[in-house]
Amino acid sequence: MDIAIIGASGYTGGELMRLLLNHSSAEVVTATSRKLDGTPVASVHPHLRGLTDLTFRNIGAGDIDADFVFLAVPHTAAMKVAGTLVERGIRTVDLSADYRLAKDVYEKTYGVPHEAYFKAPYGLPELHRDEVRGASFVANPGCFPTGATLAAAPLAKYAHTIIYDSKTGVSGAGNAPSATTHYGNVGDNFSAYKWTNHRHLAEMKQEVARLGSDARCYFTPHLLPVNRGILTTAHILLREPMEQEEVEALYRKFYEGEFFIRNQRPTLAAVRGTNFCDVAVESEGDRVVAVSAIDNLVKGASGQAIQNMNLMCGFAEDDGLRSAGMLP
Ligand SMILES: NC(=O)C1=CN([C@@H]2O[C@H](COP(=O)(O)OP(=O)(O)OC[C@H]3O[C@@H](n4cnc5c(N)ncnc54)[C@H](OP(=O)(O)O)[C@@H]3O)[C@@H](O)[C@H]2O)C=CC1
Ligand SMILES: CC(=O)N[C@@H](CCC(=O)OP(=O)(O)O)C(=O)O
Secondary structure, eight states: OEEEEETTTSHHHHHHHHHHTTOSSOEEEEEEOSSOTTOBHHHHOGGGTTTOOOBOBOOOGGGOOOSEEEEOSOTTTTHHHHHHHHHTTOEEEEOSSTTSSOHHHHHHHHSSOOSSOOOOOBOOHHHHHHHHTTOSEEEOOOHHHHHHHHHHGGGGGGEEEEEEEEEEOGGGGOSSOOTTTOHHHHTTOOEEOSTTTOTTHHHHHHHHHHTTOOOEEEEEEEEOSSSSOEEEEEEEEEEEEEOHHHHHHHHHHHTTTOTTEEOSOOOHHHHTTSSOEEEEEEEOEEEEEEEEEEOTTIIIIIHHHHHHHHHHHTSOTTTTOOOOOOOO
16 A cells, blocks of 8 residues: 655654554555655655655645655644545545544634644544544644543543643644754753643543543643653542552453553553653542553554544554664
8 A cells, every 4th residue: 555644854754754664564665755845855854864765845635645744844834734635535644733622622623723624533443443444634642632631531430530640742833943852951951841731632521521421521641752652640639549559450341342442551662763651550549640651752652543443444553663672
């Protein structure tokens, strides 16, 4: 199957190409960039040199010749081309935020009008597999909501309050230089940002509601001096206390058969470069602490996008995604 990546010069575009090298049925044939037309892909993704001969092309969605597209451009840019891809019948996973939320929630959260709204399944396969399977356009979740929601999902309907406290690596901000991610400001440092109003809170609330819960949700992200990974500590305040064994049994049952969810003490190192989400829980009665770890560029973006593609196209769900992490 021929794949095109729109926005292939960015971090998630590079990660899609890296992961798809190991896919049995999908091959990237087009990698677009507005600025790098004619330049070898390996010039901005040097880790792919010798593994791909592709050069970037500056072409629009109307000129793409592929069976499947990944949209790896910023929000508001994705909505400008999504309609063309749908009209042309090209199956698509959008990695941006443009189709993750209801229209009114999107417009309020992102502060822009949605120019081309339609409903799309929310591509968190562990929660919405049946909607993703067979869909022609899927909205890939945000990186923080992926780790946070997977940490809390089994207990959401027993909670009155969920507080997500996340620590992320800098690649979550994309590859464009900024003062926030400048080495001198991030290296040997640690800080919170958007303490109460990060745009991903809307996705977290949406998913908790879809799990049949009216729990209040709060979220504070922190920036770690690492390149990849998100560790989320979810403080789940329960309506009725639960013992450790009961909580563990609930998580075991909820994630039974889920290859990408592993039950072990979450660390960033163990999931780095992989599509795994490691989750563990500890109860102190009326508060359960659930911790998750993901790689923001893999389970938080490109790996989950490929997992969704696999479901949409009837491939094995783990095709291209069985690689182990790297330790130490
Ligand atoms: N980084 C992460 O951890 C995650 C990212 N995402 C989402 O995935 C998408 C891609 O993210 P990421 O790869 O990190 O971003 P990057 O900034 O690294 O790359 C995005 C690429 O899109 C192209 N681009 C930028 N602006 C526009 C525009 N207005 N129109 C068309 N193309 C544009 C640029 O390529 P060029 O200038 O060469 O055309 C750029 O290299 C974003 O929507 C992001 O929010 C989602 C989850 C996690
Ligand atoms: C470190 C850092 O800046 N992280 C980004 C993660 C956002 C992201 O990638 O999510 P979307 O897919 O919704 O754009 C942030 O906090 O905004």
